[in-house]
Amino acid sequence: MRLIILGPPGAGKGTQASRIADRLSIPAISTGDIFRANIKNETELGLQVKELLAAGRFVPDDVTNSIVENRLAEDDARNGFLLDGYPRTLEQVRALDDMLAKHGTELDKVLELVVDVDEVVGRLLRRAEIEGREDDTEDVIRERMRVYTEETAPLSAVYREKGLLVEVDGMGEVDEITARISDALGA
Template identity: 60%
Template sequence: MTTRIILIGPPGAGKGTQAARLSEALGVPAISTGDIFRANVKGETELGRTAKRYMDAGEYVPDEVTNSMVADRLSQDDAKDGFLLDGYPRTRAQVADLDAMLEERGASLDHVVELTADVDEVVGRLLARASLQGRSDDTEDVIRHRLDVYAEQTQPLTDVYDQRGLLRQVDGLGDVETVTERIRQAIGA
């Protein structure tokens, strides 16, 4: 059985935590563009230096960089029977690019899970994470800007996926186990 899922939600809604848990439960890789960008930043690769400029300003990394990275990752053997995308797509253009990538493989999405969360709760979560991890991209101003960018550019994707009958909205607040169970019920897993 294949499982192809996208997790959508504002920064700090718990996508990364839930992606890791669902990946293990469903036996598919969790593919996080944020993790890939941060690994490149840490490794000081050319992509990492480019991505860092955008991340530090709270902006998205340009589509052409992100799309080629995602296409390469989806072509790897461990993703042939499914995947869980965390942080991609973020724009309508990326939706079209992902559609093309999947069509090329004769595949389609099974579910799009939107984790919803209160803005002030998300800001608090991200500030706490920044303090613990020393992340330069998580100041309050940058966090609020990222949330504004999310609302403007990414949230409209939920309309696209809702029209396709793929969208499942799940409350992302609460303890980790409870949120995981909500997601599993929403996707019938």
């Protein structure tokens, strides 16, 4: 299966992506994880990304598209994948469509975790405290939510028109959300 999981930062995409990927034996590909690894290793990309995230901004499309295309070319993604954190913009949707078309494949479904914004802000503040994430202040989180709504939420409409979008209630216990996603996938 070739899947995307959408939702605002803190919606639980990473947790659910890992569970779905394990169940379907496909890689969960998180652009956020790729970026965080570069930040931790203080690569040139990592330093650039750190500065952008501190300002509540996203990484430019051309950089993200290149990273995703390279990752999708790896052997473990040949028979399926779950993208978490990509695409975020309409330009990235077009780039992904082009990448998949080159290989004669297409997406199977796009899952969207629907959550309450104030709940997400609370989750991210708790996560910041537990994991020591300096970039997760309330102001930065709310700016990310604004940017998400402005740039990424329109992707739902695109995927709805293509008949790929499946909205899943992202509120509640992790196991409950996993069960809803499994039902939505028929898996």
